[in-house]
Amino acid sequence: MTKLREFPIKGKYGKYGGKYIPETLVPAINELEEAYEKIKNDSDFKKELDYYLQNYAGRPTPLFLAKNLTDYVGGAKIFLKREDLLHGGAHKTNNCLGQCLLAKRMGKKRIIAETGAGQHGVGTAMAAAVLGLKAEIYMGSTDIERQKLNLFRMELLGAKIHSVDSGTKTLKDAINEALRDWITNVKDTYYLIGSVVGPHPYPMIVRDFQSVIGEEIKYQIKNFTKRSPHALICCVGGGSNAMGTFFPFLDEKNVSLYGVEAGGQGVRTGKHSATLKEGSEGILHGMRTYLLQDEFGQINDTHSISAGLDYPGVGPQHVQLKDMERAEYVTCNDNEALDAFFKLSKLEGIIAALESCHAVSYAMKLARKMKKDENIIVTLSGRGDKDIDQVMKHKKKYISR
C-alpha cells in the first residue's frame, strides 16, 4: 500500500490538488516545481534554512507540558507545541523563511503574498527584510480594518500593502488579487503562498517547510515518554500548522490526528468556516479541494472570530486525510475558542491566538475522555496579542468570574 507520506503523486492527493490555473502561470508553476525539486535534498539549502530557523527565528520551539490545564481538565496529559514563541509570533515564519530562500535561489527579487489576519503578511515581511527581498502584501480591506496592528507591523518591516476591495474584501479576495498580480508580473515575481493551498506544488512546499513542527515533536516527546503521542490536535483554516504537525506522523497509525475548524457562531447558523465538515468538492485558487459554496458553485462568505481561520477552502491533503479517515475534523465555535483563550491565559500564563484556541478547546474536550497516562499534543500556532482588541469585547463575561 502507498504510504501517506508519499503523496502528492503527480501533484495529487488522491483526486484532490492538481493545477487549475490560468495558462500564464503554468511556466511559473513549473519553474517553481523544478527549483523546489533541486533544493529539496540540497544540503547547502538545508543548512542555510536551518541557520535562519535557529538563529533568527528561534527554533526549536519548546514542547511544554501544560500541567495546570491538564489538572484542571482531569484526563490525558496536554502538551503544547509552542509555535507562538517563534519569531513573528506564529508558525508562519517557518514557511516564509523557506520560501524566501527558495525565491532567492530562483533569482526572484520581488515577493508577493496574501494575508488574512496579517500573520502571514508579517512573516513574509520579516523574511523578506532579513533576506534582502522586496515584499508586497495583499490584504482585504475588511481584514485591514480588523487587524490594524498587523498592518502597521508589516509597514514597519518595509513591506508595501495593497488593500483589496473586491468581492468579500477578505482572505480569498486577497489571494485572487495576488494571483492577478502574479499573472501580470510573472517574470520577476515570486508568489509566497501562506498555507497548504493553491496549485501544486504549493501545498507540498508549504507542508514540507512546516513539517519542522512535527519533526521536533517526534524527538521532544521522548523527554517525557517512550511512546508516540496518542493524539495531535491543531486548528485548520487552510491547514498549514496542522499539516506541518501531522505530516511526520501520517504513517504512524497509532497516533490519532484531529483538525479543528472554526464553527463560528455555530455550524447550523451558516456563519462558520468549517470547510471540511460542511463543504463540498470544488475548484478554487488552483486546486481541487473542499469549498464552502452555494448550490451554484459560488464561494460563500465565511465567518470566524479568528481571521486566520476565515477561509472558504482547505488544503487538498486534508481532504484526502478526511476521505481516508486518517484524520478526524471537528469544529469549535467562537464562544468555545474564547473560553479556551481565557482559561489558557489564567491557568498557564499563555495568551494564545484565537485560531490556536480552537485546538485548545477541543483538546480539553478530548482529554476528559482519555486516560491520565495518555498524551495529547496541541500545536499553539500563534500568540494572541493580535486578538486583544477582539477579546476585550467579550471580557466582561470572563474576567468577572
Next chain:
Amino acid sequence: MQNNRIEKTFFQLKAKKQKGLICYIMGGYPNPIACESIISSIVDGGADIIEIGIPFSDPIADGPVIQEASFRALQKGVTPQICLNLIRKTRKRYPDLPIVIMTYSNILQKNGFKQFMEMAKEAGTDGFILPDMTIDESKKYLEYSKNLELASIFLVAPNTSNLRIKKTLAVSTGFVYVVSVFGTTGMRNSFSKYTLTAIKNIKKLSSNKKNISIGFGISTPHHVKLMSNYGADAVIVGSAIIKKIDGNKDGSMIELQNNLTNYVKSLKAACTN
C-alpha cells in the same frame, strides 16, 4: 468538419477573406432582459461569435471591469441557469450563431462537468472557454466535450513553451484563445512586441490547421487591424463592451443598443479590409 457552427463560421470568414469578431458579454448583465437586447445589438453590429460569461464569485483571470460586472450580476441573483436560458433564447433567434460559454471550472464542477455540459449543449451552446482549466487537468472535460460535440477552447499565453503550444493545439477545437498580454482581462492602450512574436509563433506552429483568436486588452478598430496583420483569424473584445454598458447608467436602452451596434460595426469594419 464544418457541421459545427464555429468551424462553419471560420470557414465562411476565410472564404470572404475576413477576420472574425468575437464579442463577450456577461450573462444576465446588467439584467437578464437588457442582456437579451444587448446580444441582439452586438449581433446586428456584425459579431461573428458570441461569448457569454457566467458570473463567478472569484474570477482570477479577470481585470476590474469584468470582476465588477460578475460581482453585480451575482448580487442581482444571476445564476448559471439564467445564463443557459439566455443562450436558449439567443439560439432560437440566431440558429447559426456560434455561442460559447466563458466561465470558471467550479461552475461546471458544482453540477458535475458532464451534467453541466449536457445542459449547456441542450440550451444551444457550442463550446466552453475555462481560463482556469489547464490541458493537464482536462482528461474528463475533453472526453465530455468530444462526446457532446462541444468545442474545448484552451488558452495560450505569451510565455507558453512551444512544446506546450503544440499539445494545446492538439486538444483545442473550435478555436485557440491566445492571451495577448501578461495580465488579466481589460483594455490596454498599446501592445508590446512580445504579443506580435507570440501570435506569429503560434500561427506557425498551428500550420493553419487551427483558428487563432486573440483576446485580452483589445478595444479599438486599430487594435483589431494590428492583430489581424499579426496573423490572427479572429479577435475577442470583452471588457470594452462591458464598459460601454456600464457607461450607459442614465441613458436609454435604445441609445445603448445604438451605441453598441455602431461600436461593433466599427470593429467589424476593421476585420473586413
